[in-house]
Amino acid sequence: MNIPISKPLISKNAKKYLEIAIKSGWISSKGPFVEKFEKRFAQFVGTKYAVSTNSGTAALHLTLAALGIGKGDEVIIPAFTMISVPLAIIYQNAKPVLVDVEKNTGNIDPSKIEGKITPRTRAIIAVHNNGHPAAMNLILKIAKKHNLFVIEDAAEAHGAKYKTKNGWKTVGSIGKAGCFSLYANKIVTTGEGGIITTNDKKLRDKLYSLRNLARTDGIHFLHKEISFAYRMGNLQAALGLAQLEEVNASLRRKNQITKLYKRLLSGINELVLPIEKDYAKRLYWNFEILLPDKKTRDNLAKFIVKKGIETRSSFIPLHKQPAFLKIGLFKKEVYKNAEYISDRGISLPSGVAIKDAELIYTARKVNDFFKRKS
Secondary structure: OOEOOOOOOOOOOHHHHHHHHHHHOOOOOOOHHHHHHHHHHHHHHOOOEEEEEOOHHHHHHHHHHHOOOOOOOEEEEEOOOOOHHHHHHHHOOOEEEEEOEOOOOOOEOHHHOHHHOOOOEEEEEEEOHHHOOOOHHHHHHHHHHHOOEEEEEOOOOOOOEEEEOOEEEEOOOOOOEEEEEOEOOOOOOOEOOEEEEEOOHHHHHHHHHHHEOOEEOOEEEEEOOOOOEOOOOHHHHHHHHHHHHOHHHHHHHHHHHHHHHHHHHOOOOOOEOOOOOOOEEOOOOOEEEEOOOHHHHHHHHHHHHHOOEOOEEOOOOHHHOHHHHOOOOOOOOOOHHHHHHHHHEEEEOOOOOOOHHHHHHHHHHHHHHHHHHO
């Protein structure tokens, strides 16, 4: 048996829409599916606007650029996240500032944010780690006090909801802007791609301009600002539109996968299973479990890989990334909770297309590992 970590489920109308796009001749960003996809995604998230890009990293970078964050500015981020987050900040010649995370969610710890704020701080990027919403009420309160932008990184949290003071809201609609990845392992995928959501029309207009080389209306090759070619193509948008048509079914399937895994693995005392806080309706994007220590985690990974089950270890904390140490960032910094999760975390196959039989087989092999160990 060969079970991939995240096999995508391609929606029924994907081939139909792709064929329409190809036959029309519009395969670039000028094709009509781009606008349709953006409008539908904004409706899904609950914002007025959505601006597509060619990657999730581009979505983050474009947002920072459109907000005017640049040289000398600082942006607060969690120490435990994908490397794309600090890279986007560095692309703007700004400085990423790390904050440790909550041990049980992997999200930025709000109680530790204010200690990292300086006169140069301009924004906080709240990453909804592994589909669990960050504590947005507390983060927004801190941001308001210090006049900071709040950017949501919802790359792994399509459809997750957070209980705000005004009721439940979909992540990506709570901060100044929400940034999503549309990579192949996401609930809504365009293969490669990203999208930004916002309720701010001025920001939307700036994003549109900067992603398209800041062209001047009526004069095609006159460019007003330093800008980017971050557009999404019509073929990607056609696939994304088809995915959105079935997103609710995909979200339901993710919940089914989670419930089955939890039932099958709940008897293993050595495991810490993922949680959901009362202010969150999380997306269990990857089913990540924590082991007692790094050695046990690595041995489990080797054991189940031999059984044909693909795994993925947790993120390596940002303060341990050679790319940043090489340029003098984060030296001698320590973030204990980020390291704790990184050393113990492993994701089991949980793509929307996984079959129950594959999931049961995976859970059985995890159980076999601990029986063999004892």
